[in-house]
Amino acid sequence: MATAKPRIPCKPVMVARSDGATTFTVRNGQAPEPNEPTREQKINTPSADGSVDYYRPVQPDGDKDLDWRRKLGQWLVLAFDSKNEHKDTQFILSRFPENYTLWEHVRVDATGARRTDGYLYGHPDGRSSRFRSPAEFFEHLAWLATPLPKGRCICKICAGKGGETQDDGTGVAVKETKPAHQNQAQTQTQTQMKPTNTMPSAARGVSTTSTRAPTGPSLEQRLDSEPNGKYLYRPGELVWYNKTKDTWGLAVISMRQIKDDSPRYLVQPLSHPFSHPPAHIKDQENDLRPWLAWSVPTLGYSKLQGCTYDQVNWEEVIVNYPADPVVDGSILAAKVIDSSYSLFEQDENALANQGERCYKGIYLGAEKIWVGEPVRLRSLGDDILVLVIKKIIERMTSPTTSNVTFVGDVWKFVKVHTPIKDLDLPARMIHDLNWRNRVEGAAQKGIWNEWRIMEPNARRTLGDVKGRWYETQALLRVLRGPATFENELARGITGDAGLWMNGRGDFNETGDLRQQDRESTFGRAVPAGFRVSRGLDDSAGDRFPDYLDQNTGIYH
Structure with a gap:
């Protein structure tokens, strides 16, 4: 007899501010359309071969609804909880922000294989700006949760929309055809904790907004971010x-x-x-x-x-x-x-707290690391974890020492029976996944290599980072030798390059040494004038x- 999944007691947390819209206008002069899947997308009539492909609303308090709201509620409180007062408490978002609705894309092929994916509709830019996962919506939710946010949201959807949204003067990004109702109430919680402790005016660990124009990656940064570089x-x-x-x-x-x-x-x-x-x-x-x-x-x-x-x-x-x-x-x-470590290319336009500086890259130990790329993390057991860096923040503690914090998303390498779609990952990681699955015959075996997000907007220190992440296809050939590497590929084995690498500081007990720049790090071990x-x-x-x-x- 099937048993129901146990419901974990969670404290509810609510974000009262919303920019959600129930309708949107495709073109000026046209009638508004519902901000949800189209009428055609909702038709669940089977095709001639028996397959179906349609959208339906997610049932409130169903498994998918609870999964989204638990993740968002937990991440939100922990992101604003600068004193770690609530790290041992489970939270759940009491409801999605007003006018945001969760839909489920149901696909069943001719063989009966079934797949469902959740999408959150309600962004004021319309149905094409739906959120594809709790992690993708989290930055937008955190922006809404910040009291009186200024400037534009920098979530993936808002940042990618260019001039299609504008600030209406209250800090909420809306279209020119403004939604009829936007609740501007302050963030509230329905727990016993004080709102001022849970939701401070300056979010820590959450990328919120910036009124400064963003600067793009440098030419070298783009070069190093290319897949199969x-x-x-x-x-x-x-x-x-x-x-x-x-x-x-x-x-x-x-x-x-x-x-x-x-x-x-x-x-x-x-x-x-x-x-x-x-x-x-x-x-x-x-x-x-x-x-x-x-x-x-x-x-x-x-x-x-x-x-x-x-x-x-x-x-x-x-x-x-x-x-x-x-x-x-x-x-x-x-x-x-x-x-040693030394930072380079200060990002003057990045949002930072007083006394902090943001940088586009860091020389950490032996390696050069850029914002926007993954690094290997230390973990318990055999888990393969990476942090995709969004920010590198430095706070000086003395004229010669500092604390460095990496802000980004933590991902875990997993093997699953259904591929995970729409992963918000750097192109190098996607390319590496595609190669692994092709070599291992994932489609034939029904076992896929994937990255699963574990913690969005996480904060890690220098000691948490083992080193750069390398594509297995590129590095393992060098580490294992061409003959061994090709032999294993022929047998459908890809392995993982990180398992053949040490971590920074594994055999070195010296603490972190801040250096002025890379050349001073090398000191007298290289010729004078080395550059x-x-x-x-x-x-x-x-x-x-x-x-x-x-x-x-x-x-x-």
Whole structure:
């Protein structure tokens, strides 16, 4: 006998302000239309093959309705709960904002396979601006929940509508054909907690609004966000490089170039401060590895154990060192880099609280990370979690130290029997999913690789981040070797590149070190005047050298 799902007791929370509209106008002069699926979309008559495809209202207090409202209520309270007073309490949105209605798209194919998806209608821009998931609606709801919001909402739908909405002077984005009724009451809760504690005037952890014009990604940022991109590595990153057939060293990338449709990298080996090997051109990505791909090697000179790079008396070490001091110099320098961070490209237009600054990117340990891309997170057990970064916020705690917060959505890698549609993910992650499912024969096996959102607008610290997220298709071929990689693909096995990577700080007990910029992070481990190219964003116009003069060691 089937049993009903247990109902979890939840405290209700309500957002009284709404910009919802029951009707909208497609074109000026035309009669308003209902802000819901069209009449044709509601017809549930089966086709000749028995398949059906239609929309119907979601029943109040049904499973899908409760699922949406539980997630939205919980996320909303936790986002505004700066003191974590309600982290152990379950909340539910008592109702959707006025004039917002939840509909269900029902599809049953000729074989009887059934799929239902929820869509929330009511956005003042009309039925085409429906919300496809609780996560997609959350930013809009948080904007509505902020007392007297200013400017425009920056949720995915509002931000993508350009000039189709305008501010009516109260901070609510509406169309020129304004809805008949908009409730401007303040946010209220139906719990015992005080509204001033639960819903402060400045939301923490919620991206609300900004009256400043947004700035788009830079050319380099766009280049690094391309799926199946041209480069695996980025300027300023710490990497392993192949010195000889069986020997690897540590170096930093100064610049990169595409030549004959293949990437090339100019890498500068790390060393002690009194001798620096010449730079190398690497035109095979297989000759490079991410720093986090391998563990930190043991120092050759035992007396250096426990020392940092700048604590070493290098003149004395060079005289007494039994082998090559360059190797130990590079290892100690790499440990400093692994512990360091520096932010770049301050975003003057991003919304920030007093004393905070937002940046478009960060050098975190060995890697260069941009806003808008995923990073690997530490997790309990075998879960694969990533954070898709929306904001990087820094608050200085002293002239030389700071707290850095990443704001974004946490996603978990899962295997499911039904593909999840309309994922709001970076193009690189979507491309990687499509490749995995194609190789593993997801459509034939009925088991799909997907990302499931776990926590929207989450806040994480430097210590929560393991490192960059890499496409498995691109990196695992390098880490596993082409032969092993192709053999596993032929057997329908893709694996995950992150499982073959360490995390930042795994073998380094030094705390986070804030650096002024990337060059100061490298210090004396690179030649004086060493510079990291900004690539397409570089006004200096760095020229990638063509060849190395073997007699002088100078590139031309």
